[in-house]
Amino acid sequence: MTAEAAQATGPDPLRTAPPAADGRPLRIALLTYKGNPFCGGQGVYVRHLSRELARLGHQVEVLGAQPYPVLDGALDGMHSPAFPAGGSVRLTELASLDLYRQPDPFRTPKAREFRDWIDALEVGTMWTGGFPEPLTFSLRARRHLAARRGAFDVVHDNQTLGYGLLGLPRAGFPLVTTVHHPITVDRKLELDAATNWRRRASVRRWYAFTRMQKRVARRLPSVLTVSGSSRQEIVDQLGVEPRRVHVVHIGADAALFSPDPAVPEIPGRIVTTSSADVPLKGLIHLVEALAKLRTEQPAAHLVVVGKRAEDGPVAAAIERYGLAGAVEFVKGISDAELVDLVRSAQVACVPSLYEGFSLPAAEAMATGTPLVATTGGAIPEVAGPDGETCLAVPPGDAGALAQALGRLLGDAALRARLGAAGRERVLRRFTWEQAARGTVEHYRQAISVQAAAAARRR
Known part of the structure; x- marks a missing residue:
């Protein structure tokens, strides 16, 4: 993967480059390898951020794998009345082999299900006790995006941190990545909870992908995170330069999550x-x-x-x-x-x-x-x-x-x-509208940085 290494680190580009001059609506590719909101915070993030970006007038295409994201106001045709400002949300399915689906998790696919070498890599990693999805999704996403150069103004990765991301800036895609918190934290807590050496060995193998995520995170041009605490963890545990990590708080859907005195309170x-x-x-x-x-x-x-x-x-x-x-x-x-x-x-x-x-x-x-x-x-x-x-x-x-x-x-x-x-x-x-506005600022900065780098190469 060294041929796809990102640009060499140096002065923080997001601090030295001017923000993008125009305020035009953006075409955003939002990547999520696990996007269902019922599977955890990553899916909730994709659902609410994509909706609020569209409400601000931007066009959002979510590239997701199983379990597929649940999106608000997603397009079925060419237009959606959910976003009168001209924004839109669309889902593009980048199917995996869905090896962890219910009711048959850790299944072995039938021969006819295999499509290419990425599928073989996915199964082989699972067979040896590892978790393949961050890597294999990133490879599928890079292949998909490479075939659609010019279709997006910016690519936003939602904590995939797979090797496939490293080729995107070189291919001309401004890249922003969100890291909610380093998965190394989960790894440590699960190791601490393991009761025997077999369980500890299994946890280490399952979380082997965190080594890849560390290598990728250190090469990314712009990392967003959701809190100051997570920012410090990313710096300490992933080794990302502090000046490349930026906090954009997320929040609640305050219109949905609101008080209602008509709902009776249940004692205890x-x-x-x-x-x-x-x-x-x-x-x-x-x-x-x-x-x-x-x-x-x-x-x-x-x-x-x-x-x-x-x-x-x-x-x-x-x-x-x-x-x-x-x-x-x-x-x-x-x-x-x-x-x-x-x-x-x-x-x-x-x-x-x-x-x-x-x-x-x-x-x-x-x-x-x-x-x-x-x-x-x-x-x-x-x-x-x-x-x-x-x-x-x-x-x-x-x-x-x-x-x-x-x-x-x-x-x-x-x-x-x-x-x-x-x-x-x-x-x-902490509202999703505030989160979307803060995220767009970093999109525009990333676009400006990419344009400046392209000009230097020319």
């Missing part, structure tokens, strides 16, 4: 968004906190938006503490159902050990639901000061979680104050 209800089998999300500590809390407040119960684990530490903790009737998992609900669920809770909780931003925190605050959150990663950046816009506790401390949850459940006035302050904070700092 705590809501969280988490996958039971992801150590980083800290769900096991919240389950332990619930067990402590229910000795004093028996009505306390937890609704988890996410996948239920049938075995593992969380499932074992629910059984050990006798919480089967006090912990409910919900999955596949609509946006409206999710918003009403958060509105119905007396408390929202983010128990994560680390977050690069924490969309669930911003969304809960936008509904006016009071928040208990840890201080892991960027969560304090979003949730704000302890006692003013949330109650903050150390990550991994079930006792502190139980105490904060109990305090909020028992104090209606505190809930009302924190809920109102939380929504005001989101409206002031």
